[in-house]
Amino acid sequence: MSNFLFGRYLPGNSWVHRMSPQSKLMLCFFFVIVIFFANNVWTYATLSLLLIVVVLMSGVSIGYFLKGIRPLIWLIIFTVLLQILFSSGGHVYWHFGPFSVSDLSLINGGFIFVRFLLIIMISTVLTLTTTPLAIADGVQTVLKPLKKFHFPVDTLALMLSIALRFVPTLMDEMETILNAQRSRGVDFGSGSLRHRIQAAVPLLVPLFTGAINHAENLSTAMEARGFTDSEHRSKYRVYKWQTKDTISWGVFLLVGILVLFLRNN
Amino acid sequence: MKDIIQIKNITFNYPDQPLLFDQLSIDVHEGEWTALIGQNGSGKSTLARLIDGLIVLKSGQIVVDGLIVNDDNIFDIRNKIGIVFQNPEDQFVGATVEDDVAFGLENRQMPREEMHKVVESSLKEVGMWEFRDRIPANLSGGQKQRVAIAGIVALSPKIIILDEATSMLDPRGRQEILDLVTKIKQENNLTVISITHDIDEAATADRVIVVNKGTIVEEDKPDNIFGDIRKLESIGLSAPFTSQLIMALEKRGIDSSSQYLNDKRLIAWIKQLVSNK
Amino acid sequence: MDQTISFKQVTHTYQANTPFSQDALDLVSLTIPAHSFTAIIGHTGSGKSTLVQHINALLKPTSGEIDVYGRTIIPTTTNKNLKELRKHVGMVFQFPEKQLFEESVIKDIMFGPKNYGASEADAEKDAEDAMQLVGLDESLRDKSPFDLSGGQMRRVAIAGVLAMKPEILILDEPTAGLDPRGHKEIMDLAQELHDHRGLTIILVTHQMDDVVDYASDVIVMDRGKIVKHGKPSDIFSDPKWVYQMHLDLPSSAEFATRLVKAGIHLKQTPLTIEKLADEIAELIKWEAHT
Numbered sequence: 001m002s003n004f005l006f007g008r009y010l011p012g013n014s015w016v017h018r019m020s021p022q023s024k025l026m027l028c029f030f031f032v033i034v035i036f037f038a039n040n041v042w043t044y045a046t047l048s049l050l051l052i053v054v055v056l057m058s059g060v061s062i063g064y065f066l067k068g069i070r071p072l073i074w075l076i077i078f079t080v081l082l083q084i085l086f087s088s089g090g091h092v093y094w095h096f097g098p099f100s101v102s103d104l105s106l107i108n109g110g111f112i113f114v115r116f117l118l119i120i121m122i123s124t125v126l127t128l129t130t131t132p133l134a135i136a137d138g139v140q141t142v143l144k145p146l147k148k149f150h151f152p153v154d155t156l157a158l159m160l161s162i163a164l165r166f167v168p169t170l171m172d173e174m175e176t177i178l179n180a181q182r183s184r185g186v187d188f189g190s191g192s193l194r195h196r197i198q199a200a201v202p203l204l205v206p207l208f209t210g211a212i213n214h215a216e217n218l219s220t221a222m223e224a225r226g227f228t229d230s231e232h233r234s235k236y237r238v239y240k241w242q243t244k245d246t247i248s249w250g251v252f253l254l255v256g257i258l259v260l261f262l263r264n265n
Numbered sequence: 266m267k268d269i270i271q272i273k274n275i276t277f278n279y280p281d282q283p284l285l286f287d288q289l290s291i292d293v294h295e296g297e298w299t300a301l302i303g304q305n306g307s308g309k310s311t312l313a314r315l316i317d318g319l320i321v322l323k324s325g326q327i328v329v330d331g332l333i334v335n336d337d338n339i340f341d342i343r344n345k346i347g348i349v350f351q352n353p354e355d356q357f358v359g360a361t362v363e364d365d366v367a368f369g370l371e372n373r374q375m376p377r378e379e380m381h382k383v384v385e386s387s388l389k390e391v392g393m394w395e396f397r398d399r400i401p402a403n404l405s406g407g408q409k410q411r412v413a414i415a416g417i418v419a420l421s422p423k424i425i426i427l428d429e430a431t432s433m434l435d436p437r438g439r440q441e442i443l444d445l446v447t448k449i450k451q452e453n454n455l456t457v458i459s460i461t462h463d464i465d466e467a468a469t470a471d472r473v474i475v476v477n478k479g480t481i482v483e484e485d486k487p488d489n490i491f492g493d494i495r496k497l498e499s500i501g502l503s504a505p506f507t508s509q510l511i512m513a514l515e516k517r518g519i520d521s522s523s524q525y526l527n528d529k530r531l532i533a534w535i536k537q538l539v540s541n542k
Numbered sequence: 543m544d545q546t547i548s549f550k551q552v553t554h555t556y557q558a559n560t561p562f563s564q565d566a567l568d569l570v571s572l573t574i575p576a577h578s579f580t581a582i583i584g585h586t587g588s589g590k591s592t593l594v595q596h597i598n599a600l601l602k603p604t605s606g607e608i609d610v611y612g613r614t615i616i617p618t619t620t621n622k623n624l625k626e627l628r629k630h631v632g633m634v635f636q637f638p639e640k641q642l643f644e645e646s647v648i649k650d651i652m653f654g655p656k657n658y659g660a661s662e663a664d665a666e667k668d669a670e671d672a673m674q675l676v677g678l679d680e681s682l683r684d685k686s687p688f689d690l691s692g693g694q695m696r697r698v699a700i701a702g703v704l705a706m707k708p709e710i711l712i713l714d715e716p717t718a719g720l721d722p723r724g725h726k727e728i729m730d731l732a733q734e735l736h737d738h739r740g741l742t743i744i745l746v747t748h749q750m751d752d753v754v755d756y757a758s759d760v761i762v763m764d765r766g767k768i769v770k771h772g773k774p775s776d777i778f779s780d781p782k783w784v785y786q787m788h789l790d791l792p793s794s795a796e797f798a799t800r801l802v803k804a805g806i807h808l809k810q811t812p813l814t815i816e817k818l819a820d821e822i823a824e825l826i827k828w829e830a831h832t
């Protein structure tokens with residue numbers, strides 16, 4: 001469970017770690033937009049290649065990275081299967097009632113799979129290399145112009161950083177409770193499927209009460225240390241726009257153009 | 266001496282629980298090291314939370330350095346007080362050790378260059394500078410307590426409340442931290458409230474407050490508090506080491522007119538016995 | 543069945559094979575005989591908690607092997623089928639809040655017995671007995687374990703483990719946060735379980751006085767290694783080394799060295815208060831005779 005990387009921050013000093021949060025955040029958006037322009041093998045291959053380079057530059061090995069998002073991969077596969085079964089058109093290989101499998105739906109399914117995977121991977125790289133507070137700062141800076149239109153930018157940023165924190169918190173809480181119960185003799189993962197599900201149900205209540213408890217204690221600790229809101233604070237880390245950011249943008253823009261060029265029109 | 270904290274007739278209970286404090290009053294003197302001792306569940310941590318305005322009184326009043334603890338003053342009051350909580354697990358806010366120590370400084374809007382200096386010196390003082398890039402959750406118990414202490418030391422507050430803050434440190438480490446706080450106390454006229462179950466540590470305080478089940482049983486100099494061991498034992502506490510030794514000597518027929526002696530005086534007394542006879 | 547706990551060349555690395563790996567145990571080999579009372583001491587972060595969590599397989603070794611009463615734990619051991627092992631090995635965690643999860647105190651303590659097949663009524667009885675053993679007030683029975691004071695939580699955590707009636711009891715700094723009476727009660731309870739019920743006790747502690755008052759064997763750890771394993775008197779015989787290990791002498795020995803400094807010469811360094819009092823008494827009376 002502690003290997004689950006989605007939403008987690010890992011301290012480090014890699015190229016990606018040292019980039020400015022604002023530019024990382026914007027690059028993420030940019031990358032996601034470009035993904036939606038991809039529509040053939042070449043375009044997806046280009047984007048995947050770029051992503052592999054990004055992961056490597058964040059200082060994490062691809063194997064560890066993939067293992068870290070494995071639970072999500074199952075979720076994507078499930079979604080994609082539904083997609084394949086319910087879409088129509090092309091040469092049908094197999095059908096049953098409303099379900100059918102065709103060459104077109106298979107190819108589309110494959111693309112959707114890659115698309116989801118790329119989105120999840122790029123956002124994992126973002127949280128892996130950027131602290132939740134820095135992400136909140138980034139969001140705040142990026143959305144600042146919207147303040148003129150009375151858009152609640154600060155609240156949104158704070159909510160986002162809390163939400164981001166919550167995923168790893170829940171995962172850690174899960175691990176804590178699993179260990180607490182294991183040490184008192186619960187055998188997770190053995191016995192029939194039904195037995196396993198039965199063993200998992202009593203986890204849910206303590207999981208949520210535990211997480212709420214921690215959140216409460218954490219907010220007490222924040223208050224005690226003088227936290228009011230995220231605006232009236234100085235910053236320990238500043239991330240100025242650096243050459244790294246310029247280079248990264250250059251590369252991403254080039255890849256974006258390449259995708260436009262390679263896609264089927 | 267000025268009373269930096271004045272607790273006047275406070276009443277408090279947790280939701281759906283019976284009254285914990287009923288008309289409790291106590292003062293804390295500026296510049297003193299006050300030890301707060303008492304049985305488990307007697308209300309020590311609750312008192313700390315009330316002083317910092319983290320939970321709300323039912324009635325009565327708490328005044329911290331001239332300011333009444335209420336919504337208007339709360340941030341000024343928290344600027345004066347640094348609390349190291351009993352459970353270090355839940356007090357980490359920053360993603361890394363270094364960011365965590367900086368958190369309180371950021372809230373006080375300290376300029377960045379200064380902040381970097383303070384974070385470094387605080388972490389060095391508790392011996393955790395090498396761990397600055399680590400995730401706080403992945404530290405050992407004692408390492409967590411050290412980081413929590415650094416986070417408070419960095420703020421150089423007027424009042425430090427240590428809620429069993431050294432309970433998981435190795436003996437040398439604990440002494441180092443106590444020495445560190447003593448040093449800061451001398452340099453900055455700091456007021457220290459130390460909630461502790463270590464009676465020998467309490468015996469070195471300037472003043473001791475004994476609470477039991479939400480009431481103050483006694484407050485005095487250690488010499489007077491530890492004179493009456495039986496009373497302490499009756500409320501779940503124990504005697505300091507020197508008193509235990511005196512009792513053991515009494516059992517062996519060596520009479521000490523049963524008054525409390527701290528270690529220096531006890532050594533002098535033994536020396537006198539040995540050379541006189 | 544082999545009645546020992548043994549570690550053979552055990553290494554543990556947190557987050558192994560990642561850029562964030564942390565070595566915590568370094569080729570640890572040791573044997574703890576059954577029915578012994580072993581204290582584990584060492585500076586913060588030396589690997590004590592990591593070591594003991596291998597004994598009930600909450601952590602698995604990165605390399606090496608652990609044998610617990612004839613059961614083997616190796617790097618590929620999975621969490622399956624460890625129920626039997628964990629029934630024998632009761633573990634009180636360093637932080638009580640990491641051990642509690644049920645909605646009320648009584649339910650939390652009943653969890654272990656129920657899980658091992660006790661009926662609701664039996665489990666409740668076991669839990670009530672355990673509550674009494676650790677000195678928990680009856681009035682806390684239905685409170686949420688998270689709405690307790692630090693010391694009360696600690697007692698609930700210990701009770702939850704005792705209710706399972708383990709044969710090996712691991713206590714990771716069990717008295718941190720307990721008031722002096724609670725401290726003495728819990729340590730006396732450990733001694734009673736050891737002396738009269740034959741439990742093997744493994745105690746992680748920073749209290750040197752408890753080490754000399756209760757333990758028969760001591761393991762000293764330093765940076766993931768075992769640097770000494772012996773009787774308390776062996777461990778504390780070299781004060782310089784003790785300080786180097788970030789430890790202290792027991793209060794009596796510490797006091798004795800101060801007496802020596804003040805020019806009062808004792809025959810040997812006493813480890814307990816009774817021995818110290820004996821020595822001083824002898825000195826005073828002997829002087830009186832001459």
Ligand SMILES: Nc1ncnc2c1ncn2[C@@H]1O[C@H](COP(=O)(O)OP(=O)(O)OP(=O)(O)O)[C@@H](O)[C@H]1O
Binds near residue numbers: 285
């Ligand atoms: N959040 C809470 N909700 C309800 N009751 C609480 C809560 N926190 C503490 N209590 C109760 O209030 C009383 C005082 O608790 P407090 O934590 O102040 O004690 P303490 O003196 O700090 O004890 P310890 O030495 O064990 O830390 C206890 O009986 C406890 O059960």
Ligand SMILES: Nc1ncnc2c1ncn2[C@@H]1O[C@H](COP(=O)(O)OP(=O)(O)OP(=O)(O)O)[C@@H](O)[C@H]1O
Binds near residue numbers: 407584
């Ligand atoms: N979950 C974790 N991830 C990474 N490193 C860890 C983790 N837990 C502990 N460590 C590291 O492993 C080393 C040993 O930790 P351990 O908790 O075993 O120490 P300990 O001897 O119990 O210390 P203490 O007396 O402070 O509780 C420490 O340096 C610690 O920082």
Ligand SMILES: [Mg+2]
Binds near residue numbers: 310311351
């Ligand atoms: Mg408390």
Ligand SMILES: [Mg+2]
Binds near residue numbers: 405407590591714
């Ligand atoms: Mg530990």
